[in-house]
Amino acid sequence: MTLKTISIKNLLRRKGKAGFILAGLVIGVSTVVGIMAFVDAMANDINHKLEKYGANILIVPRTENLALSYGGLALGGVSFEMKEIQEIELARVKTIKNARNVAALGPLVLGVVSVDSHKVLMAGVDFKAAEILKPWWHVQGAVPEENEVILGAEAARILNLSIDDKITIKDKKLVVSGVLQPTGSQDDQLIFTRLVTAQTIFNKSGKISMAEVAALCKDCPIDSMVKQISDVLPGAKVMAIQQIVKSRMETLAQFKKFSYGISGVILLIGSLVVLVTMMGSVRERTDEIGIFRAIGFRKGHIMKIIFMEASIVSGLAGIIGYFTGFGAARAALFIFTENHPGDVPFRFELAVGAVVAALMLGLISSAYPAFMASRLDPNEALRSL
Amino acid sequence: MSYIIGNNLVKKYGEGEIAVSAIDGINFEIEEGEFVGIMGESGSGKSTLLGMMGAMNAPTSGSLMVDDIDIYSLSQEQRADFRREFLGFVFQSFHLVSYLTVVENIMLPLAIIKAGKKKKRAMAEAAMHQVGLSGKAHRLPSQISGGEKERVAVARAIVNEPPVLLADEPTGNLDTKTSHDVMELLHGLNDEGMTIVMVTHSPDCAGYARRIMRVADGKLVDDNVKLRSLKRWQKKEKIKEPFPRQSQAIVAGSLPTG
Numbered sequence: 001m002t003l004k005t006i007s008i009k010n011l012l013r014r015k016g017k018a019g020f021i022l023a024g025l026v027i028g029v030s031t032v033v034g035i036m037a038f039v040d041a042m043a044n045d046i047n048h049k050l051e052k053y054g055a056n057i058l059i060v061p062r063t064e065n066l067a068l069s070y071g072g073l074a075l076g077g078v079s080f081e082m083k084e085i086q087e088i089e090l091a092r093v094k095t096i097k098n099a100r101n102v103a104a105l106g107p108l109v110l111g112v113v114s115v116d117s118h119k120v121l122m123a124g125v126d127f128k129a130a131e132i133l134k135p136w137w138h139v140q141g142a143v144p145e146e147n148e149v150i151l152g153a154e155a156a157r158i159l160n161l162s163i164d165d166k167i168t169i170k171d172k173k174l175v176v177s178g179v180l181q182p183t184g185s186q187d188d189q190l191i192f193t194r195l196v197t198a199q200t201i202f203n204k205s206g207k208i209s210m211a212e213v214a215a216l217c218k219d220c221p222i223d224s225m226v227k228q229i230s231d232v233l234p235g236a237k238v239m240a241i242q243q244i245v246k247s248r249m250e251t252l253a254q255f256k257k258f259s260y261g262i263s264g265v266i267l268l269i270g271s272l273v274v275l276v277t278m279m280g281s282v283r284e285r286t287d288e289i290g291i292f293r294a295i296g297f298r299k300g301h302i303m304k305i306i307f308m309e310a311s312i313v314s315g316l317a318g319i320i321g322y323f324t325g326f327g328a329a330r331a332a333l334f335i336f337t338e339n340h341p342g343d344v345p346f347r348f349e350l351a352v353g354a355v356v357a358a359l360m361l362g363l364i365s366s367a368y369p370a371f372m373a374s375r376l377d378p379n380e381a382l383r384s385l
Numbered sequence: 386m387s388y389i390i391g392n393n394l395v396k397k398y399g400e401g402e403i404a405v406s407a408i409d410g411i412n413f414e415i416e417e418g419e420f421v422g423i424m425g426e427s428g429s430g431k432s433t434l435l436g437m438m439g440a441m442n443a444p445t446s447g448s449l450m451v452d453d454i455d456i457y458s459l460s461q462e463q464r465a466d467f468r469r470e471f472l473g474f475v476f477q478s479f480h481l482v483s484y485l486t487v488v489e490n491i492m493l494p495l496a497i498i499k500a501g502k503k504k505k506r507a508m509a510e511a512a513m514h515q516v517g518l519s520g521k522a523h524r525l526p527s528q529i530s531g532g533e534k535e536r537v538a539v540a541r542a543i544v545n546e547p548p549v550l551l552a553d554e555p556t557g558n559l560d561t562k563t564s565h566d567v568m569e570l571l572h573g574l575n576d577e578g579m580t581i582v583m584v585t586h587s588p589d590c591a592g593y594a595r596r597i598m599r600v601a602d603g604k605l606v607d608d609n610v611k612l613r614s615l616k617r618w619q620k621k622e623k624i625k626e627p628f629p630r631q632s633q634a635i636v637a638g639s640l641p642t643g
Contacts, residue, residue, distance in 0.1 A: 001489055001492035001493070001495055001496045001505055001509075002496055003496055003497065005489065005496065006485070006493075006496060009484050009485055009489070012484070013483075013484035287480065290480075291476070291480050293441075293465065294439070294474055294476070295468065295469065295474060295493060295494045295541070296465050296467075296468040296469025296472075296494060297497060298462050298465045298466070298497075299462065300462075301497050378441050379436050379441040379442045
């Protein structure tokens with residue numbers, strides 16, 4: 001016979017009340033866990049999607065700036081007449097500390113060419129890297145081999161060219177292997193070819209004009225990646241495309257703030273349920289507590305009984321709440337992400353946190369009822385009958 | 386040497402003109418091993434006096450010594466410890482915990498002592514045996530009779546082997562035969578050396594005590610009615626009935642108190 005026996009027996013006797021407290025806490029914990037797991041999964045999903053949509057770091061030669069935009073974004077300046085970056089130096093990007101966060105590295109050679117008296121910007125690209133850097137590209141026809149080109153939609157219209165047409169650029173005969181579907185970006189106005197072909201045309205063998213980097217920055221700050229790349233490429237200027245990164249982070253931050261706010265309110269309501277129910281329970285047990293005090297229980301013993309009851313119910317609520325919330329998050333993710341359901345990863349720290357938070361909530365909410373119970377005068381409690 | 390000494394005990398409720406004296410200057414001494422009955426009408430202060438002896442009701446003035454310990458100089462928590470170590474309390478209306486079995490109710494005072502499971506169990510079984518409850522260990526209070534509930538209450542009071550047992554109307558809710566059984570039980574415990582102080586308004590129960598204190602309007606009006614005085618009177622009046630009936634005469638006020 002111990003105080004724990006009294007606590008357990010009381011809970012078993014008052015199953016309804018215990019169940020009510022359990023339900024209140026389970027709802028609170030499962031909602032919080034569900035929201036946090038859902039937010040995590042959504043954040044992963046958003047990050048995954050955003051990282052698929054293009055570069056977020058640019059590597060350009062260190063030059064005097066002329067305002068020029070690429071992709072509708074202010075880059076700070078590119079000058080085609082200045083020193084290019086050596087292609088061989090680009091390999092150093094794979095040696096940085098966060099090399100595993102580099103999803104794709106796409107060198108570009110840029111130059112202006114004439115096609116049928118039209119001046120057109122030509123870009124030599126790594127089409128393999130372009131699959132990650134430019135996932136919105138849809139090529140009608142085929143990706144160009146050596147001595148082949150693809151045209152942006154607008155370029156094809158203006159130059160009046162289509163698939164299999166032949167063009168001559170700086171005495172080099174090239175075949176149109178494909179046409180890009182309209183992208184709504186500057187790419188519509190460019191001619192694209194393989195990097196090697198462009199380097200040959202522009203006589204820039206082994207050199208590049210700039211490089212685009214798609215960095216997976218869920219677990220590292222973009223600034224850190226930029227600095228690491230800058231350190232290995234001292235002759236280059238490395239910039240984060242802030243707008244993308246900032247908007248991504250802001251979106252996630254707003255989402256998280258909102259979810260934490262909702263979680264806080266729900267936890268508060270849960271704690272009030274515990275407080276009110278425990279207070280009612282203490283009032284009903286005046287006689288019993290009077291007996292305990294009369295036969296020699298100290299105030300601390302009485303409080304221990306109340307806290308033990310709260311701990312048992314809260315601990316159970318934490319465990320049940322975690323699994324309920326986890327399941328709810330999976331269901332919600334399935335509903336809200338129709339194209340790429342993703343997954344809700346099991347996080348040990350969230351599971352432990354849920355149980356610990358439920359315990360703390362239960363204990364804190366029971367503190368006042370436990371204190372009131374311990375202060376019951378045995379003489380008054382027994383005379384109340 | 387006196388074991389329980391009450392010195393000019395006063396208990397007032399309220400203040401000023403509306404103050405009510407529940408106990409108004411009571412002095413008494415109880416020897417170790419005595420069986421004392423406290424009698425009086427409702428509202429006379431007898432339960433208040435018992436509560437004071439039980440370290441649950443601090444007097445407004447005066448002192449209460451038990452085994453040379455000034456009870457009300459102790460802190461509240463120390464008084465709780467004192468109750469656990471020195472006192473067994475049998476409450477009016479049993480006051481059993483409804484969701485604990487018979488044996489768990491009996492073991493309640495043991496829940497907070499440092500002893501192994503086996504030892505606690507052995508102590509509970511000894512108490513159950515002493516009160517004649519063997520075989521009912523796993524029943525709930527709702528599944529036993531009034532007399533058995535009283536026995537459980539007594540067992541709970543003595544499981545810790547306290548030197549003093551305080552009983553408040555132990556037969557208040559029982560029939561005559563069961564009351565007799567419970568009183569025989571208390572009588573047996575007193576024979577083993579336990580000091581017992583019992584509040585009762587039942588003359589039959591009072592007859593089991595060796596000494597009766599009468600309380601009226603918060604004052605001690607009669608004290609120390611010894612058994613030998615009762616027997617002398619019985620002889621003088623040629624009364625052959627056993628002494629429980631003599632308690633009726635005590636209540637009637639026809640027996641000498643000295």
